[in-house]
Structures are given as C-alpha cells and as structure tokens.
Amino acid sequence: MVAILLRSSHDRNHQGRLDRNLARIDLRNSSRYWRDPRVPGLSCLVADFTSHDYAPHSHEAFVVAVTEAGGSEFKSRGRSDEAKSSNLLVFNPDEPHSGRMGWSRRWLYRGLYLTPPAIETLKAALGLKETAYFTCNSFHDPDLIEAFLGLHRVLDEGNDPFEERELLLRSFGALIRRHAAGEPHLTPPVRDRIKAARICEVMRERHAEALTLEQLGAEVGLTPFQLIALFKRSTGLTPHAYLTQLRLKAAIRELGRGATIAAAALEAGFYDQSALTRHFKRAYGITPLQWVRAAAGR
Incomplete structure (x- = not known):
C-alpha cells in the first residue's frame, strides 16, 4: 500500500511538471x-x-x-x-x-x-x-x-x-x-545603347522561352548584375519588367485569336494561367477573363 501511494504521488508530481512545461510552450509559434x-x-x-x-x-x-x-x-x-x-x-x-x-x-x-x-x-x-x-x-x-x-x-x-x-x-x-566593409569591387556599370538594344531584340524574339539573366548577359558580354543596371538606365525598366510586358502583349494577341487563357499564358511564356492573371491584373487593373468577356461583347 505504501509503495502504491508513493508511486501515485510521484506520478502526480511528474504530471504537474509536464503541465507547467506545456504551459510555457506557446503553440502559436x-x-x-x-x-x-x-x-x-x-x-x-x-x-x-x-x-x-x-x-x-x-x-x-x-x-x-x-x-x-x-x-x-x-x-x-x-x-x-x-x-x-x-x-x-x-x-x-x-x-x-x-x-x-x-x-x-x-x-x-x-x-x-x-x-x-x-x-x-x-x-x-x-x-x-x-x-x-x-x-x-x-x-x-x-x-x-x-x-x-x-x-x-x-x-x-x-x-x-x-x-x-x-x-x-x-x-x-x-x-x-x-x-559592406572596404570598397567591394563590383563590376563597373556599362553605358552602351547598342548592347541594350540587342538585349531588347533577344527578348522580343525569345520571350516565350525560359530565358535567364545569364543567357542575356552572355549575348552582349555582361555579367547579370551589369545587365540589370544597363537595362534599367537605358529603358527605365528592369529586364523582368520589360520581359513581362512583352509576354502580356503576346498573351493579348493569343486571346484575341480565341485561345483559352491557359493556352495564351503558356504560349506567351508565363509559368501558368495564375501567373498571367496576376501580372495582367497588376498591369491593367482587370483580369484576362474580364478582357475576354469585353472582347466578346459581354
């Protein structure tokens, strides 16, 4: 009987410690x-x-x-x-x-x-x-x-x-x-309108492809960081913003030809329909579906 009472008391103390520890754990973390x-x-x-x-x-x-x-x-x-x-x-x-x-x-x-x-x-x-x-x-x-x-x-x-x-x-x-400490030797900026024009040309020709900054930079002999700086100075847009505009215009052409929104998104180079919808709404204030309905007179 003594052993049972001692074990019971130990169990209650152990449970009490567990309860106090759990109380200190915030489940919202x-x-x-x-x-x-x-x-x-x-x-x-x-x-x-x-x-x-x-x-x-x-x-x-x-x-x-x-x-x-x-x-x-x-x-x-x-x-x-x-x-x-x-x-x-x-x-x-x-x-x-x-x-x-x-x-x-x-x-x-x-x-x-x-x-x-x-x-x-x-x-x-x-x-x-x-x-x-x-x-x-x-x-x-x-x-x-x-x-x-x-x-x-x-x-x-x-x-x-x-x-x-x-x-x-x-x-x-x-x-x-x-x-950063000291003077980090980042690649110096480049001022070259011909290179900027070439980058624009490549993006217009290949906007539906999975382009990378490395690929575009290699076209004109620039690091990706140099490319971003040059393009922003020359066009007022970042490479991604410019490429997105090209893809939006391509998607609108596809929608005008009767393509579904999903098909137009992929044909234009967007990751999927939701990506097209997000960028479309951001740029024009309406969704592709609203554009399609308006084009159809609805």
Whole structure:
C-alpha cells in the first residue's frame, strides 16, 4: 500500500511538471524552412514566434533577416541591439549571435541563408572577386528592407525564376555596395545603347522561352548584375519588367485569336494561367477573363 501511494504521488508530481512545461510552450509559434531549388546553397525561413529564444550559435551561411511584425533583441560582437521592422539584420558566416523575445510579444520575420555554393554563385553574378564582409549587423535602410522582403516573397511563391534571379542580384548588390566593409569591387556599370538594344531584340524574339539573366548577359558580354543596371538606365525598366510586358502583349494577341487563357499564358511564356492573371491584373487593373468577356461583347 505504501509503495502504491508513493508511486501515485510521484506520478502526480511528474504530471504537474509536464503541465507547467506545456504551459510555457506557446503553440502559436510556427516556422517554415525550405531550400531554393534554383540556387544551390540558398535556404529560406519564415518564422512567427511569441516565445522563442535563440541560444548563442552561428551559421555556415551568410544570413539576412527582415522583420515583418514585432521584433526581438539580439546579441552579437559583444553588443545588444534590436530586430525590428525598421532594421535589416546581416550576419557574416560563422559569426556567433543569440536572440530573445525581450520587449515584444511577437516576432514575425523572414530569413535568407547563403551557404558557400550560393555565395560563390552570387559573387560570379555580381562580378565580385572577394566575399563581402560586414562590420555591422543592423542597418536602417528602408529601400533595402523592402527589396529583401520582395525577394523573399517571390522565392516563397517559387514560380518565376527570372524575377527571382533579378531580385536576388539587385538586393544583394545594393546591400554590398551600400554597407559592406572596404570598397567591394563590383563590376563597373556599362553605358552602351547598342548592347541594350540587342538585349531588347533577344527578348522580343525569345520571350516565350525560359530565358535567364545569364543567357542575356552572355549575348552582349555582361555579367547579370551589369545587365540589370544597363537595362534599367537605358529603358527605365528592369529586364523582368520589360520581359513581362512583352509576354502580356503576346498573351493579348493569343486571346484575341480565341485561345483559352491557359493556352495564351503558356504560349506567351508565363509559368501558368495564375501567373498571367496576376501580372495582367497588376498591369491593367482587370483580369484576362474580364478582357475576354469585353472582347466578346459581354
């Protein structure tokens, strides 16, 4: 009888500890992590925390994090700072840091992790000879924050390789040019209207193909980063925006000939019907279906 009573008391105490531990676990904490299928070594994280603390740690990867809501406190280089929506966080590979919720009741953020293969891909595309290094972990740069949020969301959607590559190079190129230590030797800008005209010609001829910035750059002897800068200066649009306009016009021609929306999307070079619809609405304020109905007099 004594043994039974002792065991029962032990069980109740054990259950009490379990209940208290569960009470400290906020079930609203969530995270989603994936590897980008097109850039080896690039991973992405979306985390929404209400109670998570990060123990001191480091990554093999170069890390960029953008806060969408709330925030946290982090420690690196022996100093404490805040992760919040007005700051962009950057950590060099193997740089120790830790974090805790601190003042905020929520921390919703997006992170990008570039391991050596992704870093080498980026260096080649930007024309960098050496890996960029940052002597500060937090930057107040609204334009850059928006750029990285846009990049991460496009990577999350995962249906436009051309736009992903362009945003990757533009955002990291701007980050390195503005904030990296020393004077990073990014490939110098190019001013050449003939090359810009040739790029436009190639896109007009091959807009339905799965074009890449590397392919277009090779046509005129430019790195992808040089290509983006040259094209923006020459046309007022990024290569992706120009290519999208070409594809929208091609889709409208196909719809005018009686093609279904799905067929018109693929013929024009869009990933699928939903991609066409999204860009169509963004550009014209109406959907392809509304356009088709109006063309038919309905």
